[in-house]
Amino acid sequence: xxxxxxxxxxxxxxxxxxxxxxxxxxxxxxxxxxxxxxxxxxxxxxxxxxxxxxxxxxxxxxxxxxxxxxxxxxxxxxxxxxxxxxxxxxxxxxxxxxxxxxxxxxxxxxxxxxxxxxxxxxxxxxxxxxxxxxxxxxxxxxxxxxxxxxxxxxxxxxxxxxxxxxxxxxxxxxxxxxxxxxxxxxxxxxxxxxxxxxxxxxxxxxxxxxxxxxxxxxxxxxxxxxxxxxxxxxxxxxxxxxxxxxxxxxxxxxxxxxxxxxxxxxxxxxxxxxxxxxxxxxxxxxxx
Amino acid sequence: xxxxxxxxxxxxxxxxxxxxxxxxxxxxxxxxxxxxxxxxxxxxxxxxxxxxxxxxxxxxxxxxxxxxxxxxxxxxxxxxxxxxxxxxxxxxxxxxxxxxxxxxxxxxxxxxxxxxxxxxxxxxxxxxxxxxxxxxxxxxxxxxxxxxxxxxxxxxxxxxxxxxxxxxxxxxxxxxxxxxxxxxxxxxxxxxxxxxxxxxxxxxxxxxxxxxxxxxxxxxxxxxxxxxxxxxxxxxxxxxxxxxxxxxxxxxxxxxxxxxxxxxxxxxxxxxxxxxxxxxxxxxxxxxxxxxxxxxxxxxxxxxxxxxxxxxxxxxxxxxxxxxxxxxxxxxxxxxxxxxxxxxxxxxxxxxxxxxxxxx
Numbered sequence: 001x002x003x004x005x006x007x008x009x010x011x012x013x014x015x016x017x018x019x020x021x022x023x024x025x026x027x028x029x030x031x032x033x034x035x036x037x038x039x040x041x042x043x044x045x046x047x048x049x050x051x052x053x054x055x056x057x058x059x060x061x062x063x064x065x066x067x068x069x070x071x072x073x074x075x076x077x078x079x080x081x082x083x084x085x086x087x088x089x090x091x092x093x094x095x096x097x098x099x100x101x102x103x104x105x106x107x108x109x110x111x112x113x114x115x116x117x118x119x120x121x122x123x124x125x126x127x128x129x130x131x132x133x134x135x136x137x138x139x140x141x142x143x144x145x146x147x148x149x150x151x152x153x154x155x156x157x158x159x160x161x162x163x164x165x166x167x168x169x170x171x172x173x174x175x176x177x178x179x180x181x182x183x184x185x186x187x188x189x190x191x192x193x194x195x196x197x198x199x200x201x202x203x204x205x206x207x208x209x210x211x212x213x214x215x216x217x218x219x220x221x222x223x224x225x226x227x228x229x230x231x232x233x234x235x236x237x238x239x240x241x242x243x244x245x246x247x248x249x250x251x252x253x254x255x256x257x258x259x260x261x262x263x264x265x266x267x268x269x270x271x272x273x274x275x276x277x278x279x280x281x282x283x284x285x286x287x288x
Numbered sequence: 289x290x291x292x293x294x295x296x297x298x299x300x301x302x303x304x305x306x307x308x309x310x311x312x313x314x315x316x317x318x319x320x321x322x323x324x325x326x327x328x329x330x331x332x333x334x335x336x337x338x339x340x341x342x343x344x345x346x347x348x349x350x351x352x353x354x355x356x357x358x359x360x361x362x363x364x365x366x367x368x369x370x371x372x373x374x375x376x377x378x379x380x381x382x383x384x385x386x387x388x389x390x391x392x393x394x395x396x397x398x399x400x401x402x403x404x405x406x407x408x409x410x411x412x413x414x415x416x417x418x419x420x421x422x423x424x425x426x427x428x429x430x431x432x433x434x435x436x437x438x439x440x441x442x443x444x445x446x447x448x449x450x451x452x453x454x455x456x457x458x459x460x461x462x463x464x465x466x467x468x469x470x471x472x473x474x475x476x477x478x479x480x481x482x483x484x485x486x487x488x489x490x491x492x493x494x495x496x497x498x499x500x501x502x503x504x505x506x507x508x509x510x511x512x513x514x515x516x517x518x519x520x521x522x523x524x525x526x527x528x529x530x531x532x533x534x535x536x537x538x539x540x541x542x543x544x545x546x547x548x549x550x551x552x553x554x555x556x557x558x559x560x561x562x563x564x565x566x567x568x569x570x571x572x573x574x575x576x577x578x579x580x581x582x583x584x585x586x587x588x589x590x591x592x593x594x595x596x597x598x599x600x601x602x603x604x605x606x607x608x609x610x611x612x613x614x615x616x617x618x619x620x621x622x623x624x625x626x627x628x629x630x631x632x633x634x635x636x637x638x639x640x641x642x643x644x645x646x647x648x
Contacts, residue, residue: 182374183372183378185364186338186366186372187392188395189392190395197395201380201382
């Protein structure tokens with residue numbers, strides 16, 4: 001029997017030497033960490049629901065009150081993330097492109113929603129937007145109600161999600177060479193054309209990432225929303241609140257059933273956005 | 289399309305980039321703005337393009353930019369009819385090569401805009417010109433540096449500019465590609481005859497490529513002229529030091545301090561006694577590549593290092609070894625004494641020598 005030449009043995013051929021050692025170590029750590037922190041608690045939810053029969057599960061997750069909460073939760077989160085994508089780009093633009101007194105303060109202000117306990121944000125926003133509050137009082141005569149309506153939930157989620165788009169777009173904008181805009185200008189493009197055809201496309205991937213992060217944050221938000229929404233069943237009740245309510249009634253199976261639905265929908269949504277993004281920004285988009 | 293810049297001043301904070309610079313570029317020529325970094329050459333190019341505006345001074349004529357006699361000082365960059373090529377290409381990364389080149393045509397107002405078909409024809413024509421036909425669907429990230437620079441050039445040419453401006457066009461490329469691209473740009477210019485101004489800090493590039501060289505130093509123009517003239521008749525110590533290799537020798541004995549310059553190829557190496565004006569020196573190192581040999585020497589009296597270039601044939605006859613003692617005869621020297629510039633041709637035969645070299 002002939003032994004294969006060592007260089008031709010498939011085992012040696014496929015193994016590529018890496019310059020940095022530790023692929024096995026870092027991947028192992030990553031998997032362990034993710035399992036302990038993310039995967040294990042989440043699979044517990046699935047295992048919990050496995051105790052329910054399919055009919056019971058479906059009954060829990062498809063009652064009109066629950067379906068209304070889905071619509072509100074995902075709808076408000078999407079609307080808030082969209083608003084943040086738009087205004088976040090403008091805030092990032094102002095912070096990067098212009099020097100003005102107090103710029104550092106504004107820059108620091110952007111991170112505040114990250115640091116503030118969400119309940120504090122919720123209470124503060126409620127106080128402002130309630131019919132008796134400063135802003136709510138001004139809007140009341142116009143027939144616009146913010147607090148205790150879906151609009152209020154949107155306000156809270158926008159507040160919570162603001163830093164994401166700003167912080168993802170800011171570094172990209174800082175890196176964007178001014179030569180690109182100068183090149184467009186010498187080629188005869190107007191300011192608007194330069195913005196629309198050169199600057200914004202360059203910012204789009206970062207904006208999408210920020211949008212996704214804000215969306216994820218909005219879907220899971222609980223603390224600030226419960227104060228401003230008023231929590232009226234079928235109208236201003238979000239799914240995370242329903243889960244907490246069920247838990248308080250010791251309905252663990254029902255709570256986990258809802259949790260599973262949120263989990264699956266959130267994951268599908270985030271994964272979908274990522275796929276879309278990958279397809280949209282891939283160099284092969286034009287079919288080569 | 290001739291270009292004229294009148295008395296342009298530009299300061300950035302405390303740094304003066306241009307101190308009253310006048311520039312006149314003849315139509316259809318290839319002109320190089322040559323100078324070390326910080327000499328103001330890029331600022332001058334950006335002022336011509338309209339990307340930078342010169343500082344206002346009390347003189348109303350100051351900082352005026354004229355294209356073919358027409359004042360374009362207040363015309364924005366996009367309507368000056370300039371094509372600008374940036375050092376780092378500044379290609380739009382989210383657009384294909386085709387879309388990049390078409391950009392200038394596609395942003396025109398609807399009534400001036402060529403049809404999609406016409407744009408495609410023009411882009412394909414330019415892709416042929418830059419020898420990248422077939423790569424129109426690629427993205428800039430998928431191209432090499434030299435290819436990107438050619439795309440940038442095609443993008444600038446697509447709008448049929450009256451003036452082509454290039455800022456260190458080969459600065460970011462490696463030596464080999466740079467040389468090829470330089471030659472290619474020269475042929476391209478012969479074909480198109482667009483008035484072209486390019487900025488470079490590489491003297492070889494400027495001398496080899498340009499019809500006319502503008503040497504800049506410390507916010508001022510030092511000398512303007514055809515490459516041969518600028519090289520042969522440098523107007524100042526700066527120009528002679530900046531263009532090509534030169535030996536700088538201080539003239540010690542005379543009271544009026546002056547500086548003497550000798551190009552390496554203007555030095556003769558003699559084994560025998562070569563007259564009393566000859567300079568004794570010691571050979572440090574000999575290296576020959578191609579037709580010429582380079583010899584490093586140490587001056588006998590001061591120990592200064594002198595570089596000499598002698599034909600290979602002569603080098604063989606001399607049979608120099610490290611440490612040999614020789615005599616140097618300067619065939620052509622340039623003196624920059626306090627009172628002004630003087631140039632002298634020295635006879636190579638000791639018997640006919642004048643005294644110009646003495647006291648060196």
